[in-house]
Amino acid sequence: MLKKFETLIALDKTDRKILDHLQKDGSLTNQQLADKVGLSPSPCLRRVRALEQNGVIVRTATILNHKKLGLALTAIILIGMDRHTPERFAAFEEAVSAYPEVLECYLITGHDADYMLKVVVPDMDHYHHFLLNQITRIAGVSGVHSSFVLRRVLDNTALPLGYLS
Known part of the structure; x- marks a missing residue:
């Protein structure tokens, strides 16, 4: 269930790129994601972890063909x-x-x-x-x-x- 009042999270251009790529393909490795957004792997992983901890990334799912x-x-x-x-x-x-x-x-x-x-x-x-x-x-x-x-x-x-x- 959603909380009554959700805190908005400020996203920069790199965060939005990370989220865009992960929404399209959640199976990307950290290295692949880092390459796509122009970061080295360590800062990319830190950003993904921060997005998870802040509740922006809720979970990763696999879409099935009904x-x-x-x-x-x-x-x-x-x-x-x-x-x-x-x-x-x-x-x-x-x-x-x-x-x-x-x-x-x-x-x-x-x-x-x-x-x-x-x-x-x-x-x-x-x-x-x-x-x-x-x-x-x-x-x-x-x-x-x-x-x-x-x-x-x-x-x-x-x-x-x-x-x-």
Whole structure:
């Protein structure tokens, strides 16, 4: 869960270059990264460690191809809650955090929903089972609207760093 108030970290041009390269390829060795950003390995590693310690780099992940693993169905689920209390929201967030099918969960505004989930499952039968036996059984869920992804047009994990000064 995100902290209520995050401290902003000042980044210089070299930090932004490091982050840009790591977002594109997190498997770069320190030597490869240092070469790409124009540093020697020791200062490059110190900068990466500082970015990790300051919470700018949260973790390194490997992106998998859903379909090649048999996870062909991606659903976006809008969830309405019966009561808008901190306890109800905390219980919902704890429950969905335990489901490996849920890749993303957002508390949202601007819709007739309180949460938006991104879910990946093998097929419609699995989705139906997941929806009826897990999501709708969470205390406080009062409405569910599902949409299904037909095609990924853009699937990017990299943050745009070019506008940072």
